[in-house]
Amino acid sequence: MLSSTAIATDTPDGLNYRLSADMLTAAQADSFRQAVALSKGIGDDRGFNHWAGIHGLPLPMYCQHHTILFLPWHRAYLYFFELSLQDRVGGVALPWWDWSSRPAEGSGIPSLYTQAEAGGATNPLLASPIPAAAQTASMDEGAPPTTTSRSPGAVDGLPTAAEVQEVLAAPNFLDFSQRVENLHDRVHVWVGGTMAEIPWAAYDPLFFAHHCMIDRLWALWQLEHPGDAPPAQTLPEALPPFNMTVAQTLAINSLGYEYAAARVTAPAGQ
Amino acid sequence: MPGAITVRLDAPAYEAGHAFRRADLYFHGVDHSWSSFEARVFLNHSDATEDTKLTPQQRYAGSFFVFGHGGCYGDEGHCDIPPSPVSPFDRRPAHQLTPTSKLVVVTRALDRLYKDGAPPAIHVTAVAVVRASAVAQPDHAANVLHFERVALLVYQ
Numbered sequence: 001m002l003s004s005t006a007i008a009t010d011t012p013d014g015l016n017y018r019l020s021a022d023m024l025t026a027a028q029a030d031s032f033r034q035a036v037a038l039s040k041g042i043g044d045d046r047g048f049n050h051w052a053g054i055h056g057l058p059l060p061m062y063c064q065h066h067t068i069l070f071l072p073w074h075r076a077y078l079y080f081f082e083l084s085l086q087d088r089v090g091g092v093a094l095p096w097w098d099w100s101s102r103p104a105e106g107s108g109i110p111s112l113y114t115q116a117e118a119g120g121a122t123n124p125l126l127a128s129p130i131p132a133a134a135q136t137a138s139m140d141e142g143a144p145p146t147t148t149s150r151s152p153g154a155v156d157g158l159p160t161a162a163e164v165q166e167v168l169a170a171p172n173f174l175d176f177s178q179r180v181e182n183l184h185d186r187v188h189v190w191v192g193g194t195m196a197e198i199p200w201a202a203y204d205p206l207f208f209a210h211h212c213m214i215d216r217l218w219a220l221w222q223l224e225h226p227g228d229a230p231p232a233q234t235l236p237e238a239l240p241p242f243n244m245t246v247a248q249t250l251a252i253n254s255l256g257y258e259y260a261a262a263r264v265t266a267p268a269g270q
Numbered sequence: 271m272p273g274a275i276t277v278r279l280d281a282p283a284y285e286a287g288h289a290f291r292r293a294d295l296y297f298h299g300v301d302h303s304w305s306s307f308e309a310r311v312f313l314n315h316s317d318a319t320e321d322t323k324l325t326p327q328q329r330y331a332g333s334f335f336v337f338g339h340g341g342c343y344g345d346e347g348h349c350d351i352p353p354s355p356v357s358p359f360d361r362r363p364a365h366q367l368t369p370t371s372k373l374v375v376v377t378r379a380l381d382r383l384y385k386d387g388a389p390p391a392i393h394v395t396a397v398a399v400v401r402a403s404a405v406a407q408p409d410h411a412a413n414v415l416h417f418e419r420v421a422l423l424v425y426q
Contacts (some may be wrong), residue, residue, distance in 0.1 A: 044286075057343060059343060059344060059348075061339075061343075061366065064366075065302070065334075065337055065366075066300075066302050066370030067364070067370070068366075069363075136343045138340060138341030138342055138405075139341060139342045139343075139346075140345050141340075141341050141405050142405065144405070145404040145405070149404055151401075151402065151403065153401065166375075177375075178371070178372075178373050179373060179375075182334055182335055182372065182373070184337065185306070185334075185335035185336055185337040186333075186335040187306070188306060188335075188337045189306050189307070189308060189335050189337070189401060189403075192401050192402070192403045193403055193404050194403070194404040196306040196337070196401065196403035196404070196406065197306070197338075197340045197403055197404050197405055197406070198306075198338065198339050198340050199339075199340050200335060200404060201337075204373060237363075245423075
């Protein structure tokens, strides 16, 4: 008999299934919140602030934007950050925020990231303090933020499913990368607050759900364009500070995760 | 007006009777060192402002968005882009603030323009819009938009 199973994040094939933030079970949501909360409680280079700071402040800002390394660098970033969460709670996987789905109500941001409290405690996915080391003022701006913030625009300002389909139809990697980064930039601007500021964006846990969506779109595009990769000369390039090359980011299963929306298994002979 | 830049392009040669398969408008040398912004692109509507409706009637063609670096957080010179590698053996990656390229697919907007009659020129107007965020302010729109050139590629 064929059995359809709800996907657990800790799967028999060893892959972690990254799920939509709107589709997590209560137990999966609890585990993910617990992992982030525990990570936030660590002040050294295993903790949340360390990982957020890799993207922005304190200097150096390692993130890659508006370059051909945008997709590979952020895939590596999510991979190592997810592993750091699995150090805290085994089997957790990053959820993705499908900003192209139109909720009947609400702000457009999944409730997982907007609830003030969860399980009787402050929701660690709602906001984060900005550590003192990252409260650097730019040479031409005012005081830096002390905590993350959001000021989302109208829901109809988010990319639509049709716009996502247009991007997924891009015929080659360069075209796809450029167009999906434009959607990415648009959502950062749409969320506003610290999410619209490269130096502090990654201190908001929503950042990782947004980037997981971008990574998922790349994975979906790869399924339709097998073998189409970044230009060959970029493949041996390192992605600092990670000990990973562009080529090593291309196969998500080799990184231990998957975006399949459903999995059906059956033992042989039945 | 501040925050808007108009560039004149010769109208591309176009074989009448064939629809555009695709038209790509590239903005090259786009600065992304400061506040995040949206650049709204209009064709042959040089008076467009951030209050102009984003409709075909207003010849709105699409937008590109820039997730900006937010300013310079280092000492003086930290965000200066080196003009070239210091040696032939300089394998360091390009400076993070190296200007980028942005693409707006304008197929439908250009098609509409030609259906109104082949124009002698295409005036590309980009209007910057900055939403208030943690640090950025809407008045940054007056100074945030900088690019080096525009290119239109048309496929039939």
